[in-house]
Amino acid sequence: xxxxxxxxxxxxxxxxxxxxxxxxxxxxxxxxxxxxxxxxxxxxxxxxxxxxxxxxxxxxxxxxxxxxxxxxxxxxxxxxxxxxxxxxxxxxxxxxxxxxxxxxxxxxxxxxxxxxxxxxxxxxxxxxxxxxxxxxxxxxxxxxxxxxxxxxxxxxxxxxxxxxxxxxxxxxxxxxxxxxxxxxxxxxxxxxxxxxxxxxxxxxxxxxxxxxxxxxxxxxxxxxxxxxxxxxxxxxxxxxxxxxxxxxxxxxxxxxxxxxxxxxxxxxxxxxxxxxxxxxxxxxxxxxxxxxxxxxxxxxxxxxxxxxxxxxxxxxxxxxxxxxxxxxxxxxxxxxxxxxxxxxxxxxxxxxxxxxxxxxxxxxxxxxxxx
Amino acid sequence: xxxxxxxxxxxxxxxxxxxxxxxxxxxxxxxxxxxxxxxxxxxxxxxxxxxxxxxxxxxxxxxxxxxxxxxxxxxxxxxxxxxxxxxxxxxxxxxxxxxxxxxxxxxxxxxxxxxxxxxxxxxxxxxxxxxxxxxxxxxxxxxxxxxxxxxxxxxxxx
Numbered sequence: 001x002x003x004x005x006x007x008x009x010x011x012x013x014x015x016x017x018x019x020x021x022x023x024x025x026x027x028x029x030x031x032x033x034x035x036x037x038x039x040x041x042x043x044x045x046x047x048x049x050x051x052x053x054x055x056x057x058x059x060x061x062x063x064x065x066x067x068x069x070x071x072x073x074x075x076x077x078x079x080x081x082x083x084x085x086x087x088x089x090x091x092x093x094x095x096x097x098x099x100x101x102x103x104x105x106x107x108x109x110x111x112x113x114x115x116x117x118x119x120x121x122x123x124x125x126x127x128x129x130x131x132x133x134x135x136x137x138x139x140x141x142x143x144x145x146x147x148x149x150x151x152x153x154x155x156x157x158x159x160x161x162x163x164x165x166x167x168x169x170x171x172x173x174x175x176x177x178x179x180x181x182x183x184x185x186x187x188x189x190x191x192x193x194x195x196x197x198x199x200x201x202x203x204x205x206x207x208x209x210x211x212x213x214x215x216x217x218x219x220x221x222x223x224x225x226x227x228x229x230x231x232x233x234x235x236x237x238x239x240x241x242x243x244x245x246x247x248x249x250x251x252x253x254x255x256x257x258x259x260x261x262x263x264x265x266x267x268x269x270x271x272x273x274x275x276x277x278x279x280x281x282x283x284x285x286x287x288x289x290x291x292x293x294x295x296x297x298x299x300x301x302x303x304x305x306x307x308x309x310x311x312x313x314x315x316x317x318x319x320x321x322x323x324x325x326x327x328x329x330x331x332x333x334x335x336x337x338x339x340x341x342x343x344x345x346x347x348x349x350x351x352x353x354x355x356x357x358x359x360x361x362x363x364x365x366x367x368x369x370x371x
Numbered sequence: 372x373x374x375x376x377x378x379x380x381x382x383x384x385x386x387x388x389x390x391x392x393x394x395x396x397x398x399x400x401x402x403x404x405x406x407x408x409x410x411x412x413x414x415x416x417x418x419x420x421x422x423x424x425x426x427x428x429x430x431x432x433x434x435x436x437x438x439x440x441x442x443x444x445x446x447x448x449x450x451x452x453x454x455x456x457x458x459x460x461x462x463x464x465x466x467x468x469x470x471x472x473x474x475x476x477x478x479x480x481x482x483x484x485x486x487x488x489x490x491x492x493x494x495x496x497x498x499x500x501x502x503x504x505x506x507x508x509x510x511x512x513x514x515x516x517x518x519x520x521x522x523x524x525x526x527x528x529x
Contacts, residue, residue: 080456099504100393100498100501100504103392128398130398149402182456278401289440291448292440292445294439294440294464295448295451295464295465
């Protein structure tokens with residue numbers, strides 16, 4: 001008898017639905033279209049490099065060395081916030097597993113009763129009362145769940161995102177519950193950085209003009225077109241207005257504890273629509289909740305790296321105690337139709353921080369053919 | 372009525388999955404993580420109401436503690452912001468600490484209370500914090516007494 005074994009390593013994130021791309025062993029999670037994100041990176045790094053290369057030597061000597069130092073710190077902070085916003089899970093809600101989806105379907109059918117044939121079934125909506133306000137929870141046909149309040153389905157990423165704000169192409173990711181504060185800090189500090197660079201550009205030009213005259217200063221702008229200071233000054237100028245505007249808009253949203261999505265739809269504006277039930281009616285409290293609230297865990301992270309949290313605790317048995325989709329089949333033998341996923345993944349139970357094993361070697365699907 | 376007593380090892384070897392019940396989220400207080408304490412009818416024959424309620428209430432308390440907005444969360448937030456959130460590379464967040472406590476608690480409850488009754492609780496984090504999944508097991512080879520295969524009627528509507 002000859003046995004042919006074909007093994008294929010399945011990366012865990014390939015099994016996840018939705019249109020996200022993952023990098024660095026699944027630690028980085030972004031949308032599929034990243035072109036504009038690279039443009040953002042280029043603009044920020046390009047402008048700052050030119051500033052550091054051409055303006056800072058003059059300013060450090062003639063004004064103060066603290067100026068470039070502060071610019072460097074601000075630049076690093078902006079980059080950190082940008083990368084954090086782009087690479088983190090925005091708060092994606094995982095889709096319902098078949099049993100949960102069926103359970104919800106049965107509940108809906110029980111609630112609707114018998115719909116006469118030819119009539120459309122009533123829309124799938126659940127009403128919940130939050131702080132004396134009726135909020136309608138809609139059913140997501142893609143994810144097969146009733147969306148929690150403030151969640152929305154992003155068609156670009158094909159995921160339901162909790163506290164969905166908007167999908168930002170500049171950042172290459174959705175902005176949701178988990179990364180909103182990084183997004184806000186990014187816009188805020190980028191505005192500050194742009195104002196800072198623009199202001200010191202003007203100072204530089206003024207100081208040189210005092211020495212040499214205005215026209216001579218412009219002629220001596222370092223660099224060649226289009227990569228010279230004038231182009232980037234222009235870029236700075238337009239960036240400045242859009243960033244300051246965006247920061248102002250989001251500051252307004254935060255003070256009211258609203259999302260961009262809710263603002264656009266007009267969920268809480270107008271007399272007939274009711275009050276925002278999530279607002280604390282106090283600007284400071286709203287700001288604190290959004291910016292200094294708890295850091296929520298990424299459930300996508302959990303599905304990528306950990307089979308079960310309890311696996312990290314000392315156990316009497318070696319098998320996982322809580323059955324889930326990663327459990328080998330000796331717990332669920334009756335479900336014959338279920339595909340066997342082969343031997344249990346060789347990933348050791350990992351702690352929260354940098355995972356010890358790569359989620360690449362999740363399951364080795366081995367196909368043995370016996371003659 | 373299944374009165375077999377299992378421990379977790381027995382569950383693995385002798386029981387088969389009959390049904391699953393999903394405890395939904397309770398949004399009456401907003402978007403904070405809280406689960407409904409309504410007792411599902413499928414569990415009526417399996418476990419006492421008080422034990423079930425106590426489990427869910429304790430879990431709700433854990434989540435409330437994790438999501439509490441107060442002095443400690445402000446401090447954590449401001450400190451993290453000052454370090455450009457790099458501090459999270461070496462430090463565990465408060466939420467993560469509470470999640471570990473929750474996992475330990477669920478394991479304990481499974482071992483002591485639920486497995487002997489042929490039930491198993493799945494940590495909500497594995498279901499996206501949307502539901503508490505309780506799996507109902509039947510003894511393998513038990514003659515047709517599937518208490519779980521129907522359960523449409525009387526299931527919680529709305």
